Amino acid sequence: MYQIFVDRFRRGAPQRLPRADAHLNLDWENGIPDYPERAGDAFDNNTFFGGDLEGVREKLDHLASLGVTVIYLCPIFKSHSNHKYDTGDYEQVDEMFGGEEALRDLICAAKQKGIRLILDGVFNHTGDDSRYFNRYGTYDSLGAYQSPDSPYFGWYRFDKHPDRYDAWWGIDILPKLNHGCEACRQFFVGEGGIVERYLKMGIGGWRLDVADELSDQFLDALRCRAKQAASDALIIGEVWENAADKIAYGKRRRYFRGTQLDSVMNYPLRNAILAFVLHGDATCLYNTATELYSSYPPFVCDALMNLLGTHDTARILSVLSGAQLEEMDNAELARFRLGEEQRRTAVARLKVASTLQFTLPGVPSVYYGDEAGLEGGRDPFCRMPYPWGHEEGELMEHYRFLGGLRAKHSVFRHGTLCFWEHREHFVAYTREGVGERLLILANSGEREETLSLPSVWTDVATGERVWGPVPLAPMSAKVLSEQAFL
Numbered sequence: 001m002y003q004i005f006v007d008r009f010r011r012g013a014p015q016r017l018p019r020a021d022a023h024l025n026l027d028w029e030n031g032i033p034d035y036p037e038r039a040g041d042a043f044d045n046n047t048f049f050g051g052d053l054e055g056v057r058e059k060l061d062h063l064a065s066l067g068v069t070v071i072y073l074c075p076i077f078k079s080h081s082n083h084k085y086d087t088g089d090y091e092q093v094d095e096m097f098g099g100e101e102a103l104r105d106l107i108c109a110a111k112q113k114g115i116r117l118i119l120d121g122v123f124n125h126t127g128d129d130s131r132y133f134n135r136y137g138t139y140d141s142l143g144a145y146q147s148p149d150s151p152y153f154g155w156y157r158f159d160k161h162p163d164r165y166d167a168w169w170g171i172d173i174l175p176k177l178n179h180g181c182e183a184c185r186q187f188f189v190g191e192g193g194i195v196e197r198y199l200k201m202g203i204g205g206w207r208l209d210v211a212d213e214l215s216d217q218f219l220d221a222l223r224c225r226a227k228q229a230a231s232d233a234l235i236i237g238e239v240w241e242n243a244a245d246k247i248a249y250g251k252r253r254r255y256f257r258g259t260q261l262d263s264v265m266n267y268p269l270r271n272a273i274l275a276f277v278l279h280g281d282a283t284c285l286y287n288t289a290t291e292l293y294s295s296y297p298p299f300v301c302d303a304l305m306n307l308l309g310t311h312d313t314a315r316i317l318s319v320l321s322g323a324q325l326e327e328m329d330n331a332e333l334a335r336f337r338l339g340e341e342q343r344r345t346a347v348a349r350l351k352v353a354s355t356l357q358f359t360l361p362g363v364p365s366v367y368y369g370d371e372a373g374l375e376g377g378r379d380p381f382c383r384m385p386y387p388w389g390h391e392e393g394e395l396m397e398h399y400r401f402l403g404g405l406r407a408k409h410s411v412f413r414h415g416t417l418c419f420w421e422h423r424e425h426f427v428a429y430t431r432e433g434v435g436e437r438l439l440i441l442a443n444s445g446e447r448e449e450t451l452s453l454p455s456v457w458t459d460v461a462t463g464e465r466v467w468g469p470v471p472l473a474p475m476s477a478k479v480l481s482e483q484a485f486l
Contacts, residue, residue: 001070002063004056007082008385009368012054016096019080023047029387033380035219035330042173045081049385052100053093057109064113066371067403070363071110072118072207074311076103079127083311083383085209086127086174087138090187090194107202110343116204118234121195123188123222124213125168125176133175135162144175154181168213179218189221196229205234207305209307211261212239212248219260236305238262244295252398256297263303265274266362268292270307277320277353277444280425285356292418293361302414304362308353308370310382314369315376321346322460325377333377340423346372348475351398352442355477358402359431359440361417371399392486405460405479411436419450427471441470442477 006281014238015024025031036043053076063071075084078092093100107117112278128135132152134143144152145162157178166176179185188194188287195206206226208214214222226233239246243264246253255261271290275281293301309316314325322340328336338346350370357419358364368374369384373392376382406412415433422428425445431438449472456467457480472478 001072001305001363001395002066002068003074003307003310003365003367005051005074005083005272005368005383006053006056006076007051008046008383010055010059010388011023011050011052011099012052012056012471013102015050016052017048019046022096025049029390031385032334033383035334035380037330039330039378044081045380048096049084051385052096053106055097057102057106058111058114063115066366066399066404067407068366070116070118070204071468072305072365073120075120075122075209077240077267079121080129085122085124086125086129088127088130089147091197103199108218110194111202117202118205119184119198120205120209121206122209123177123194123218124210125174128173128175132156143268151183152244155184161298162300167484168210179215185218185221187324189218189225191225193225195222195225199226199229199233204230204232204235205262207238207265208261209238210238211255211264212246213252215256216260219255223260233263234303235260236303237261237264242265242268242292242295250377256300263300263305263362265291265310265365266306267306269304269357269360269362272309273353273356274319276356276427276442277349278322280444282422282427282444284422285304285427286422287419289360289419297468301361302363306357306362307367308350308357308362309367309382310365311367312379313382314378315374315382316370317343317346317350317373318375318377320349323334328377330381333381336377337377343373347392347395349444350395352444352475354399354402354444355479356427359407359412359438359479360429360433364402366399366404371395383450401461409436409438409481411438426451437482439480440477441472441480443472444475446474448473453480455482 017024028049034047076093076097077087078089078094079086093103110117117369128131129138131139131141131144132155134141142150143152144156148161155178156175168174170178177184223235226235243255268288272285275284321338370387372385372387373395374387376384411433412430415431418430420428426443426449428441428451441451450469452469453467456465458465460479460481
């Protein structure tokens with residue numbers, strides 16, 4: 001899977017600025033996203049770099065070369081901001097991205113490459129600048145903010161109209177939707193609703209933003225509608241903890257009882273991989289993997305969204321450098337770049353981390369530009385334009401190897417997991433399926449580690465046959481097979 005923040009991936013068509021208050025940064029290679037003085041301050045995200053869906057379509061061959069079979073697009077519906085998590089109109093693909101025609105063209109072209117698209121479903125809240133709330137009178141509708149007579153008034157909960165209302169985490173530009181309202185619920189999950197509409201257009205599924213905020217009743221109805229529209233539609237929830245025992249708002253969630261989610265984003269595994277690569281905590285990696293893969297149903301494990309970076313996290317290369325990003329203010333992060341030694345260290349660590357990400361159960365999800373060595377701190381600095389023509393060649397080659405590895409070995413998609421050994425800075429585990437067993441070794445320490453093998457194995461990267469005490473260099477990983485790598 002490959003996650004794309006559309007405005008920062010690739011300019012395809014001539015730049016479009018349909019709104020008078022939108023700004024275009026023409027410096028794709030060196031431009032810095034606008035940022036507030038302090039993290040968390042109110043901020044108008046109305047500066048764009050011009051990436052669009054045509055640009056994604058132009059780079060499908062690049063994605064296919066990485067082994068990508070699923071593209072996950074951050075929100076693409078019409079909205080005020082560059083991130084588009086403040087939806088303005090669910091029925092319109094933003095014209096800055098090329099509109100519905102560009103989405104249909106991308107779906108068709110991707111299908112020819114064996115790639116399917118997942119859209120970001122931001123169904124918990126809208127923007128205050130939306131057709132439904134219409135706080136600023138931007139739309140030709142009577143919004144809930146404007147009048148209790150609005151057809152959308154029941155879509156929101158007001159304590160005192162118009163200025164006191166439920167909002168996501170109290171952020172007043174993101175008024176929270178009331179799915180207890182029948183008209184609101186049907187708009188999303190009813191016959192002909194938003195969920196069905198885009199599935200019938202040809203997308204492969206939905207990633208549900210802040211799934212913890214969505215009610216059981218809404219998720220039940222969403223899954224039912226999605227599977228009716230497309231039986232193989234994928235429903236992935238944004239959950240940051242172990243989703244099998246997740247408690248939200250005092251209630252245990254039932255995501256995996258067959259009526260809601262197919263799988264979730266695998267943030268716990270990300271945290272465990274970071275603990276191993278940065279701190280040598282093999283026990284944390286072992287315990288986390290054991291807990292997740294024993295508490296999740298098998299179909300969930302096979303479809304887990306295994307990630308190292310997303311639009312919500314600092315760039316993985318910067319994290320693995322060891323730089324104290326959390327201690328920097330926004331002005332410092334805007335200027336910060338890794339030194340040569342920091343970058344070499346981070347690249348070596350990322351190669352180990354991504355090997356674990358690609359070989360443990362689940363679907364590896366690469367945040368655009370991570371494979372190219374893109375740097376950056378927290379939002380908005382994790383959303384820099386893709387460095388076309390300036391990619392980190394060593395990382396690109398590594399990610400292509402990992403993509404090819406998964407394509408050629410079905411054990412990474414469906415095989416069982418068995419840990420052979422875990423000790424400080426070292427883990428060894430197998431993925432096994434019908435007629436095939438692969439052994440993954442990872443060393444995150446500063447000295448060589450060894451593992452004694454009772455039989456002959458083949459290094460899938462080099463074709464070298466190994467047996468007995470097998471050395472593993474500092475900060476490195478190997479994948480061995482009991483049969484020759486074809």
